Amino acid sequence: MDVTLLLSFAGLCLLLAITPGPDSFLVLRYSIGGVRPGIAAALGSSVGGLAWAVVVAAGLAALLEQSASVYRILKLIGGLY
Numbered sequence: 001m002d003v004t005l006l007l008s009f010a011g012l013c014l015l016l017a018i019t020p021g022p023d024s025f026l027v028l029r030y031s032i033g034g035v036r037p038g039i040a041a042a043l044g045s046s047v048g049g050l051a052w053a054v055v056v057a058a059g060l061a062a063l064l065e066q067s068a069s070v071y072r073i074l075k076l077i078g079g080l081y
Contacts, residue, residue, distance in 0.1 A: 023045040023049075026041055026045065027041045027042045029041075
């Protein structure tokens, strides 16, 4: 791998990491109302991201991508929750 390609990839990763997304705006929205709701929103977003990372690491994301019926069942369970 060329050094310039690696540096450009690292720069793009940095840019994507600092760009605000939906989670940032959710935390901002709740932080306007008070400190406790803002912290709760930030913790909820963090726990959700960590849970998704665990699911991906376990290979469940690949299973959900390949199997429509398993994905449908998971959607139904989430809707019931």
